[in-house]
Amino acid sequence: MRTTPSEITTGVEERIRRFFAARAEDARTRNAGHALLWRRIADAADGGKRLRSRLVLLAHDHLGGGDRRSAETAGAAFELLHTALLLHDDVLDGDLIRRGRPNLAGLFTSDAIDAGRPLEDATAWGTASAMLAGDLLISGAHALVSELRDPIAREMHRAIDDALFDAVAGEHADVGAARGMTSPSSGDIILTMAQKTATYSCAAPLRAGAIIAGAHPGTVAALQRIGSELGVLYQLRDDVLGVFGAESRTGKSITGDLREGKRTLLIAYAEQTPEWHEVRHLFGRVPLDETDAARLRDALIASGAAERMQGAVAEQLDRTRREIDLAPVPAVLRDALSGIARMCAERQA
Secondary structure (H helix, E strand, O other): OOOOHHHHOHHHHHHHHHHHHHHHHHHHOOOHHHHHHHHHHHHHHOOOOOHHHHHHHHHHHHOOOOOHHHHHHHHHHHHHHHHHHHHHHHHHHOOOEEOOEEOHHHHHHHHHHHOOOOHHHHHHHHHHHHHHHHHHHHHHHHHHHOOOOOOHHHHHHHHHHHHHHHHHHHHHHHHHHHOOOOOOOHHHHHHHHHHHHHHHHHHHHHHHHHHHOOOOHHHHHHHHHHHHHHHHHHHHHHHHHHHHOOHHHHOOOOOHHHHHOOOOHHHHHHOOOHHHHOOHHHOOOOOOOHHHHHHHHHHHHHOOHHHHHHHHHHHHHHHHHHHHHHOOOOHHHHHHHHHHHHHHHHOOO
């Protein structure tokens, strides 16, 4: 019988539930506002693919690890870090929707509007709430792994710190490009993907699971390389879905990247073409209505950029598979990672 992703992460879900239950209890001793903040943080962390914790557990389990409780705790920590970075990313992008519903910033903004506050104050309240919530979750990720024994605890703290270090480097570069502070090449854009997404989403979780399993350093390094390629693959597909996906499935706006002027590889492929030159004045426009967004999408198709992007996804899938084939890991782990790579390349949500 095959094990489903939800069955793999059952222990992670329980660890996350206990974390939020304890935080909710503590928050009630502070004030009502803090208790509300924690309830909404818990809601923000609920659901999703649980890719990061799945990778921790797959590496641990298939490398013969015997400390699944520690692996589940580490997996839960990476899920908290993921939610923290999503909260901060939504603030930086000015998004109020996540997974098809108001995000934490959107909820607190709506509260302030309902209370009669001016839009400027309401927006500031939502932004502050989301940034503070993200900070709490980063702290929470470290709090979870501090419960582990040494030297595992030290290694997990280091993995989380390295992941956050890279994520901020990538996010800063991403925002700089969107605001016209830099003009990144295609190679720069790939590097930003690796830093912003791949390290914390794939490379660090695989590293964590392997370390907890007591794997050889060469195996840990090989899994990190796989994770880097896997994370870039995930982000390439994400950039396609961010413009051409179905909002009902992705839970995200398909005008957001176009409105923000996000310089993805898709845009880099288009920007030197005559089709894009005709509409480039619309890129990064605020507000951007659906008619103008449709013109941008049409230009991305007519220019050949959308087709090139599909080719880039296929090439990255091949690159990821080559790393998986070379890794000194059991066949069962190789097969599981190949399946995840295929999912990343083909996903619709």
